[in-house]
Amino acid sequence: MTTLNLRPSTPGARVLGMGSWQPSRIVTNDELAQRVDTNDQWIRDRVGIQSRRIADEGTLLVDMAAEAGSLALKDAGLEPTDIDTVLVATCTMPDLIPNAAAQTATRIGIPAPGAFDVNTACAGFCYGLGIASDLIRAGSAGRTLVIGAEKLSDWLDWDDRSTSIIFADGAGAVVLGPAPDEASVGIGPVAWGSAGDMKDAIRINHATHGIVQEGQTVFRWATTQIAPVALRAVELAGLTLADIDVFIPHQANLRIVEAVTKRLRKAGAREDLRVADDIVHSGNTSSASIPLALDHMRAEGRVRSGDVALLVGFGAGLSFAGQVVVIP
CATH class of the missing domain: 3.40.47.10 (Thiolase/Chalcone synthase)
Incomplete structure (x- = not known):
């Protein structure tokens, strides 16, 4: 019987660093009220939002993901070459292929990582965190970059009051790594x-x-x-x-x-x-x-x-x- 040589596993994963990035443009409720039938108090009462950040047309989702990922690496004290897996949670890529993760990794300077996207919309980051943690625990991944990034402004009908007042753009990231022992998980x-x-x-x-x-x-x-x-x-x-x-x-x-x-x-x-x-x-x-x-x-x-x-x-x-x- 053939026996496969499995990579050694670890007790689990831990967070090593984090970072985030948002566009500089702030869109207020009053600005939205110039386009749709709403006002500042109506929006605050229903969803609690006072303002949101919207990216310009030239800013790509993968640009935002790379900015957040780079900041997370810096926070963890790591170099791009220390990362072997990149996962991007997103539901707003302009096209189904190519995926966001490989492009993001290249922008950051991570050489040839395992790279894939997860699309479970607003649950995506937690799904991605769970997957990455288990990959590390099984020994299939080492230091892993998990990014949640969305450019929802590309997917909005700005004349639809029910959605245009809610959604916005941005990216956040964490770096995960193996826990050295059970107490460090x-x-x-x-x-x-x-x-x-x-x-x-x-x-x-x-x-x-x-x-x-x-x-x-x-x-x-x-x-x-x-x-x-x-x-x-x-x-x-x-x-x-x-x-x-x-x-x-x-x-x-x-x-x-x-x-x-x-x-x-x-x-x-x-x-x-x-x-x-x-x-x-x-x-x-x-x-x-x-x-x-x-x-x-x-x-x-x-x-x-x-x-x-x-x-x-x-x-x-x-x-x-x-x-x-x-x-x-």
Whole structure:
């Protein structure tokens, strides 16, 4: 019988560094009100957004991904040559092929890595984190760059009030590496799933090339179904909600964030739980929203080294995923 020589595995993965990038252009609610029937208070009351960042036409999704990835490498103290795998979570590439990951790696200067994209829309970063962590644990990957990047402005009907006020552009990234021992493992098992029967809740209108969203349907689903996913992720990590210092859900809608947080506190989360509210000034950046919020919270001093963070993404598909992460 032939025996295959398997690469040695590790106890798991940990985060080594992080970074994020956003366009410089800030679009306010008042600016959007000049095009669609809305106003600043109407938008704040419904989704909690005050402003968002929109890239210019010449900025590509892979440009944003490369900027965020480069910053994450610098934060980790690593060179591009130290990375062997690149994963980009995105749902807004202009074409199905070529993928974003290989192009992004080349822009950063990473030589010949394994490179692939993950498209589970707003759940993409958590899916990517789970995949990368397991690749490292199995010995199939070493230091891995995971990026969430979206240029949603390319996929909007700017005359559709229900979507043009919500979505925005940006990228966030983390570098993962093998944990030297079990005590150093910094990424818990992923809790994930999907609800394909609700595929029409968020979709593309092929006539307009724009995103269509059934807002109330998504709101009802997220406010009832996401808290159990978060609880499952905590259980898989062998922890309780009382162990969680920071909660970073996908920044879809501030009302959804607040509703899910309320359910978690009723289930045992601490009152001093720090909760991401990046949507206020970044908008909904789909798969980029969680790493963006994480990096922004760290810059603001709201996330510190050693904190235990609960990440949960959810979006089109419908897809959802979450895991517990220890902040480096």
